[in-house]
Amino acid sequence: MKTNFKRIGKQSISIVLAVMMMLSTMLVGMVTSNAAETWYVIGDDYDTTWNTNGKSSPMSYDSTTGYYYFDKKLNSTSGNHYFRIHNGSNEYGPTTTNDDISISSYNTKFDAVKDRTAKAFKYSCGSLNYRLWFDATTQKIWITDNNAEPTEPTEPTTPASDIVVYFANPVNNGWTTVCNYIWKSNTSELKTAWPGDEFTDSNVCQSDYSYNNVTYKVYKVTVKCSPFVRQ
Structure with a gap:
């Protein structure tokens, strides 16, 4: 009985392979005939x-x-x-x-x-x-x-969102005024003329932040952003 079962199994595999080959040949013929028209x-x-x-x-x-x-x-x-x-x-x-x-x-x-x-x-x-x-x-x-001139691809832009910035300034021997600086995109020149240059006590979110036995005032500033413009 075991021998017959194995024989039937091999025959089944042969039939399946034959059918698969026939179907693949038919599919290739169909694709070829459509494209050859x-x-x-x-x-x-x-x-x-x-x-x-x-x-x-x-x-x-x-x-x-x-x-x-x-x-x-x-x-x-x-x-x-x-x-x-x-x-x-x-x-x-x-x-x-x-x-x-x-x-x-x-x-x-x-x-x-x-x-x-x-x-x-x-x-x-x-x-x-x-x-x-x-x-x-x-x-x-x-x-x-077919006459339209190709247009130069544009860089994808990400919708701008506000950025929250935190600055820590020592309570003792710290800066008299807290200023933030950013770099211009095309020069090494420091730029200070942007909203929120000088932070005041109204921006303090925590006045007793301690780190390494030093007490800091933590300033929290929300910077309103605009979409990036390439210069």
Whole structure:
């Protein structure tokens, strides 16, 4: 009985491994087929063949988003800028068969319908450089501005909060006045012209603090802070 049990166990393991290998092969095939699909743009600013033979403007595939895109640079935004897309077999155009669809705003999605060849999409935005996007899963098409200049990254700022500062001054032979100093951020010069330079007895929170047989007055000051500004 023990021998048969071991034999059954080994067979079960073999079956499980075979199924896992089959599933992994299927998954790899699915991913490969999706990414390998090629889409093309045809139209006034692209391949002017205006059918599935026009393949001079293939779209790129963004593996991060799963979308297809094409970066276009125009010499002028005036004139005709009509286009459709195709996958080598079928053209995709606007939902309407009565009129062209004008894309006059960025990030607005439109349906791209299979075998709609009567009309086309028209680029009507203001930027000379734009990116045409296509989601093959939902069959949506949209445009983003590709002309914006990159902005310099800014340092993250932490919301300012008040800082509580404590100073201990000996009761005997201590400072006549208690002043606080801070360093400027870009020089070695001491800066004293800030709120709370000179502390008075109204700031004393404890007058009999003892340390090493010395009695201190402890001053408590709340410094109102403002966001840090780089000089």
